[in-house]
Amino acid sequence: MRRFLTLTFLAAACGLAAPAYARDTEYKLPLADVLEMPEAKEKLDGSVKFFLAGQKTPKVIERKGHDVSNRKTNGVGKADEQGCKWAALSALIAFQEKAKQKGANAVVDIVSYHKKNVFESATEYECHAGAVVIGVTLKGTYAKVGEK
Numbered sequence: 001m002r003r004f005l006t007l008t009f010l011a012a013a014c015g016l017a018a019p020a021y022a023r024d025t026e027y028k029l030p031l032a033d034v035l036e037m038p039e040a041k042e043k044l045d046g047s048v049k050f051f052l053a054g055q056k057t058p059k060v061i062e063r064k065g066h067d068v069s070n071r072k073t074n075g076v077g078k079a080d081e082q083g084c085k086w087a088a089l090s091a092l093i094a095f096q097e098k099a100k101q102k103g104a105n106a107v108v109d110i111v112s113y114h115k116k117n118v119f120e121s122a123t124e125y126e127c128h129a130g131a132v133v134i135g136v137t138l139k140g141t142y143a144k145v146g147e148k
Helices: 002-017 031-035 038-043 080-102
Strands: 025-030 049-052 060-074 106-114 117-119 124-129 133-145
Touching: 025 031, 025 080, 031 049, 031 080, 031 124, 038 080, 060 080, 060 106, 080 106, 080 124, 080 133, 106 124
Parallel strands: 049 106
Antiparallel strands: 025 124, 060 133, 106 117, 106 133, 124 133
């Protein structure tokens, strides 16, 4: 019995030492698709506008600090792109709530910030999909902007 337990322990230890290759599929997707979702129209009330870095923005009157919104969703049974939209929408909802607390009416200079690596685009955000979890990390600056 002792020999059996020793062999079982060794087999388990060898299995743990083997490298694990988790899936991490990277997507670059249009933020406009997220903003057009029916759920976005329900949950984003329009009091806070979102502007990607490089996108034309109204005049910034006051900057009110920056923040990172890191949101994940369960990817099991979901298409990667759909999960990416959900995670991005969650990040925008979090930005909206904090912007209101800070007295801001916009989040400007939004970039993707996966593992602190910046991806900047005037139209797209970056999403990473694994076998189980799909995530979006956005970094932006809260601001008070003028009317267009």
